Amino acid sequence: MAKQDNDTPPPLPEPLRVPVADSHTHLDMQDTTVEAALAKAASVGVTTLVQVGCDLAGSRWAADTAAAHAAVHAAVALHPNEAPRIVQGDPAEGGGGLRADRSRQAARTAGGDAALDDALAEIDALAARPEVRGVGETGLDYFRTGPEGTAAQQRSFRAHIEIAKRRGKALVIHDREAHDDVLRILREEGAPDRVVFHCYSGDAAMAETCAAAGYFMSFAGNVTFKNAQPLRDALAVAPPELVLVETDAPFLTPAPYRGRANAPYLIPFTLRAMAEVKGMTEDALASAVAANTARAFDY
Ligand SMILES: [Zn+2]
């Protein structure tokens, strides 16, 4: 393949004939205005977006953006990598905070728990807003956060499950290298009626488990990657009525544009690759995905 210029946005794909939603995006991390992103996405048949907050500021922004744009729905949460930062007194400072020296960490834990409770109370209040259709992304991330953050992540995850159930919103799960604990905690707490595994990363056996529980599985651009056969095997067994598509933009740009910035208008590349895996026509899968996303987020 010719060498790509990674600063050049990928070209517009051929429009979908049946419009779908990007079930998980981060417009606040993309180098564009909301209006421009929505117009570009709509021009290729991506007519609805779920804007996902990862911290308090991002969650407020998601709710406000959804209130201002009919095509946008919001999900609000403290990301699993954010919860330990709050407990340790280093919110939004990045991974360095997690490596904070242990004595400092111990001294802060009591106050840190209260800080996490305060942050969760604000998420709860945001979750009551009508334009907020989901609580997430929450869950567990054992890849980015080390063992010192596990307790905070699990406490935060349990609290988000409770909020989603009480507010009647979808639970949006971020699960990175934590499949068994995510499924166990969902069982222990009792899952909300609607659960979405965002950027689904389990294997085919886990897809059967999710299907049996009625959990939605949202596939991102990495399903197109050459080395992602286990993910395609999972998609192959996932029931069509539980499959969603997402960008997780600006991350996980689908092939053949891996390495460039992702955006909602690139959904058609991922959806077409998924249709091939499912042995469905593009239109049939798009119809299913559109209906599934509306059901998952109750809009
Ligand atoms: Zn995530």
Ligand SMILES: [Zn+2]
């Ligand atoms: Zn995300």
